[in-house]
Amino acid sequence: MKTKGWKEVFGFTFNQHIKTKSFIISTVVIALIVALIAFLADFLPVLLLNDEIDKAERAAKGENIFTVETLYICNETDIPLSFDAFASASGIALKELTHDEAQAKIAEIADTTERAVVSVITSANGVLSVESKYSGGESLVDKGDCSALSSSIASGVRAQYLVHLGVSEDNVAAAMADVRSHVSSAGEEPVSEIQMILNAVVPMISSIVLFIFIFSYSQLVAQSVAIEKSSRIIEYLLTSIKPLAIIIGKVLAMCCVSLLQFIIIGAGGVLGFVISLPFGIVSKASALAGTVMAEGTASGAVDFVNDVGAAFSGVDATVFIVMILSFILGFLFFAGLAGLAGASISKMEDLSSAIQPISIIGVLGFYLAYFPQVTGEENTMSMVARYLPISSPFILPADYLLGKADIVQTIISIVIMAAADAVVMMLVARVYEAIILHTGNRLKLGDMLKMSK
Amino acid sequence: MSLVVEHLSKKFGEKVAVEDLSFEITKPGVFAFLGTNGAGKSTSIRMILGMLSRDSGTVTWNGAPLDIMKEQVGYLSEERGLYPKYNIIEQMFYFASIKGMKKKEAAPAIDYLFSRLRIDEYRKMRAEQLSKGNQQKVQLAAALLCNPQIIILDEPLSGLDPVNADLFKSVIREERDSGKYIIMSSHQMETIEEFCEDLVLLHRGKVVMQGNLNDIKRERGRENLTVKADKPFMEIAERCGLTLVEETPNGSSFKVRSEEDAGKMLKEMIDSGINVIKFDLREPSLHELFVEKCGGDVNED
Incomplete structure (x- = not known):
């Protein structure tokens, strides 16, 4: 019975707030900014890696991606070598030359308009080498292309030499595969550079965003309660509903308003990403996945996207559930306290001083959550922050996403948050009713508790 | 039908705010609830409405404890207020909803009251854009919105110009004549004499005069x-x-x-x-x- 009417309070508070100019403007502006950031995050790498991606795409289609039209090869070793498959895949015309022909061709391309590279493969004292010369006239051939071709030929020579020595083609392919190198401290899983960056950035951003949303909307609850008290409208409301119904309706409405804004802003990010999809790095790299790249082509771009994909491979529905639960429980905690702060005053000018203790608690909680993220270390402070209700809402989602908190730790943290909310709400139910009609000077915590006895 | 208040008392710490207040309203009309500033009128009204806990005493309506969640009570408080930034008509629909009225019921009631109080043109404005007098009219409309049987008016005429004071009086008269039980508090004694037959006068939380006004005067001669x-x-x-x-x-x-x-x-x-x-x-x-x-x-x- 004491909560009868909370739905009406909820509906009115929610509707009035989402119609305010400040809500509409801030939501639209932030959503647009987030959409732009998401768009640029996908599109900027395309701009930065444009040449490499273009080459990779052309290579995937079997087009010649080099400024070289003809590759002349002179094999002066005893090893039988063939570059037909490579030339065919690269779209480059291949001609084999003898030693003399090769020397003549080198002299010829020094000042002709032919886009050509002459590669001479030699063996001396057991050392294989590839000496490549490119057309010099009017800079027809890019030196980088010549280097890439020369490296690819060298790889081909090494592979075919191994086959010549009796190693099977499969073993050669396995041995020639790219070997990645990672460095990490003992006892830790190796992580990619992208993963390391995300490990550092995601928790910080998540802490800041959750703090801003939870805290700013909690303060709006205090403001809303204070407006009803200072404008004396509370006296009218209390002829129809109980104080508990008012505070419940108000807190839940503000929680939904902030969630709505959170979702709209998130949707802005998704929209920005969707818009960028047709020409962003993700779709381009996905199209290239599986393509065997010649050395020096767009393999870096593909690796980048693969690393990003791996970094977010742990994101599933439970991450969003933990995030939403942390948000709601954190909001109820701070909004309940803020509601009491709002009820402790009779004049709007006292609001900032009434909210000050809540601000101190909130900022303390935020820094408790934020500092372990900055240092990236798992220590006592991060453990405390994960279970303390004033800081856990800001740290738990990122900890769970990045695997710093397992499912059991996450559930314990959520249960503690829920228990703290229950305590705060019981305090609110008891104190709010007793002080809501108080007029005069701002009430201190001791006064509130005394009045509620 | 009758509203009976018996032995209502309230202390704030050591300070006695209201002491043993009892009165009875047995027939429709306007009952005067008087007192000096700080005499305990608002505290008493809040206790009658159940907003404030009582140290002792009972309030009954038709023999049962008065429950404002069940009975419709119209209240115009001395400390008046509206949401300054919100649209007037939306506030009225909100007030109607918390009183359990559906939008279909509320709309004609609001139309009538706004027309009666001559504030129709302000319905789409924000409260802060209205003069104090017009805000007061909106609040009276809110108090009467659910057609309450019991109406409590705390200083209804304070701050009004003579034209609007007359308008308020005519509305109060209309409510009285339609059989409502009205408790009115005012410092304008002429208005009280104009409307009220019975009264209670509080001073420092205690009843210092009570009864039918004509009888009291007659007794004094x-x-x-x-x-x-x-x-x-x-x-x-x-x-x-x-x-x-x-x-x-x-x-x-x-x-x-x-x-x-x-x-x-x-x-x-x-x-x-x-x-x-x-x-x-x-x-x-x-x-x-x-x-x-x-x-x-x-x-x-």
């Missing part, structure tokens, strides 16, 4: 005399045992012990050849009764 004449008459007044209260250009006011003393004075004045311009013997006004009961020991807020 005609003890106020105002005299104006073309010649001095103070010697006659002293001889007749009259006590001078004040002298104004409109005449001299006296307290008389009995109507006989007044008659004796009039006779002596006429016998002395004094031309009597004004000789007004009357019962004490509510204002005088109020000042007499509370004037010597006013508790300023």
Whole structure:
């Protein structure tokens, strides 16, 4: 019975707030900014890696991606070598030359308009080498292309030499595969550079965003309660509903308003990403996945996207559930306290001083959550922050996403948050009713508790 | 139907705010709930409405404890307010919804009240854009919105210009005539005399006067005399045992012990050849009764 009417309070508070100019403007502006950031995050790498991606795409289609039209090869070793498959895949015309022909061709391309590279493969004292010369006239051939071709030929020579020595083609392919190198401290899983960056950035951003949303909307609850008290409208409301119904309706409405804004802003990010999809790095790299790249082509771009994909491979529905639960429980905690702060005053000018203790608690909680993220270390402070209700809402989602908190730790943290909310709400139910009609000077915590006895 | 308040008491710490307040409203009409500033009127009203806990006492309506969640009670508080930034009509629909009214029921009630109180043109404005008087009209409309059987009006006319005061009075009269139980608190004694038959007067939380106003006046008798004449008459007044209260250009006011003393004075004045311009013997006004009961020991807020 004491909560009868909370739905009406909820509906009115929610509707009035989402119609305010400040809500509409801030939501639209932030959503647009987030959409732009998401768009640029996908599109900027395309701009930065444009040449490499273009080459990779052309290579995937079997087009010649080099400024070289003809590759002349002179094999002066005893090893039988063939570059037909490579030339065919690269779209480059291949001609084999003898030693003399090769020397003549080198002299010829020094000042002709032919886009050509002459590669001479030699063996001396057991050392294989590839000496490549490119057309010099009017800079027809890019030196980088010549280097890439020369490296690819060298790889081909090494592979075919191994086959010549009796190693099977499969073993050669396995041995020639790219070997990645990672460095990490003992006892830790190796992580990619992208993963390391995300490990550092995601928790910080998540802490800041959750703090801003939870805290700013909690303060709006205090403001809303204070407006009803200072404008004396509370006296009218209390002829129809109980104080508990008012505070419940108000807190839940503000929680939904902030969630709505959170979702709209998130949707802005998704929209920005969707818009960028047709020409962003993700779709381009996905199209290239599986393509065997010649050395020096767009393999870096593909690796980048693969690393990003791996970094977010742990994101599933439970991450969003933990995030939403942390948000709601954190909001109820701070909004309940803020509601009491709002009820402790009779004049709007006292609001900032009434909210000050809540601000101190909130900022303390935020820094408790934020500092372990900055240092990236798992220590006592991060453990405390994960279970303390004033800081856990800001740290738990990122900890769970990045695997710093397992499912059991996450559930314990959520249960503690829920228990703290229950305590705060019981305090609110008891104190709010007793002080809501108080007029005069701002009430201190001791006064509130005394009045509620 | 009757509203019965019995032995209502409230203390804030050591301070007694209301002590043993009892009254009964047994028939429709306007009941005056009077008192000096800080006498405990608002505290009593809040206790009657169940907003504030009582240390003791009961409030019953038709024999059962008054439950404002079930019974429709209209309340215009002394400390009036609206949401300053919100649209007036949306606020009215909100107030209707918390009183359990559906939008379909509320719309015609709002239309009628806004038209009756001449505030139709302000329905789409924000409260902060309205004058104080017009905000007060909106609040009266909110109080009457659910067609309540019990109406509590705390200083309904304060701050209103004469035109709007008359408008408010006509609305109050309309509600009274339609059989509502109205409790009105006001410091405008003329208004109380105009509307109320029964009253209770609080001073420092205690009831210092209570009952039917006409009976109270009748009990006191005609003890106020105002005299104006073309010649001095103070010697006659002293001889007749009259006590001078004040002298104004409109005449001299006296307290008389009995109507006989007044008659004796009039006779002596006429016998002395004094031309009597004004000789007004009357019962004490509510204002005088109020000042007499509370004037010597006013508790300023």
